[in-house]
Amino acid sequence: MxxxxxxxxxxxxxxxxxxxxxxxxxxxxxxxxxxxxxxxxxxxxxxxxxxxxxxxxxGQALRGRPAPDLRANRLVCEGQGVRVAAVLDAPQVVLFENLLSADECRQMIALAETRLARSTVVDDQLGEARPHEHRTSAGAWFHRGETPLLARIEARLAALLRWPVDHGEGLQVLRYGPGGEYRAHHDFFHPTLSGSQRHLQQGGQRVGTCILYLSEVEAGGGTRFPQLGYELRPIPGSALYFADVDAQGVEDHATLHAGLPVIEGVKYIATKWLRERPYV
The missing domain is CATH 1.10.10 (Arc Repressor Mutant, subunit A)
Known part of the structure; x- marks a missing residue:
């Protein structure tokens, strides 16, 4: 493989x-x-x-990945009751409902509004962050545990996905207005591209992605996996988790996904990327 x-x-x-x-x-x-x-x-x-x-x-896996316990339909993580709403085995994709309260969603949006800037992508060759026409959103980056709210949410995700807090990048909140989108892409760093090497040296590969939906969107704005024929519409407080690597730890190309254009309304999401090793 x-x-x-x-x-x-x-x-x-x-x-x-x-x-x-x-x-x-x-x-x-x-x-x-x-x-x-x-x-x-x-x-x-x-x-x-x-x-x-x-x-x-x-014969062991190339690298580990998060291992959420999906035996029960309802879970309690750090005091929050969470519902397992949908599960796909390969690639591993899980929809969690009620991960965030309505108040937490509002607080996340308000916090992000203080520092929104044009979103960027990682350059394939140089590994540097730069704007790109395929990603038309504004984003706000936060350090891990920067505020009590962020620390509480990160602890909840760590308990839910059974993956250490220090194996994750800081949360990023994104705002997509009408027409805003992020065209089909992978979240993992492609190991054969020179621009990936500087990122792989800092915490290793991205092994999981969690998208937290913070707002209602009147039309459009779904997350679509084109190879799977699967699309999730934004539900405030819910979270979409997918493993960026397969069960053997190899980058899973079936996780190709896109943030579809917002047709009406404004979409707010928070993204959490999980690494194979502690991320500093």
Whole structure:
């Protein structure tokens, strides 16, 4: 699976050199120099050298991911009663209702209004944040635990998803006016792109995404997974969680998703990205 995460040219290079009898140690530095994460390069070479299968000693997942307990339909997380409304197994997608109270939604929106700025995307090559026509929203970034409200919500998410608070980026609140959208994209950092490396070094890969819906939207503004044919309309207080990696810890391309254009009204959401390691 890791070999398939390389570009077609790199896959061909690996197979050609394996066929020539080149050693793992001779190929690994060249893959890393080519912009691939160390762990991905190691796994890709191991797969190629073992005929496409990892040996028993390396049969564990590439990385972990959140593991929400979905056995019950209703949960209590940090004092908040939450309902499990919908579950998809692969990719793992879960809709939680009543994660936030109406008052918490209003407070989040008010807090964000004090620092909204044009939203950005990560440049594929340089790894820098820059505006892009595919993302037409205003956003406000917050440090983890910056206010008691944010700390309470982050603790609730950590309990719900069974993933440590320090393994997450700070919350980001986004505002989409009429026509505002975020075209189809992945949240994980593509390991073969040079711009991803600086982000992967700080907390590792994004292994999960949680979108908190803060406002009613009269028309449009849904979150759509085009490969799944699934769309969720905004419900204030609800949260959409999806794992950015599969059960083996490999980036899951089926998580391609889009924030559809707002037709009428204003959409407010808060996004929480979860990392494989502590994020500083």
């Amino acid at each position: 890791s070999l398939q995460q390389l570009s077609p040219d790199w896959q061909a290079w690996v197979r050609e050199n394996v066929g020539r009898g080149c050693s793992r140690d001779s190929m690994l530095p060249l893959l890393v120099q080519g912009g691939h994460a160390q762990v991905l390069a190691e796994r890709a070479l191991d797969e190629a050298l073992n005929g496409g299968a990892l040996d028993a000693a390396q």
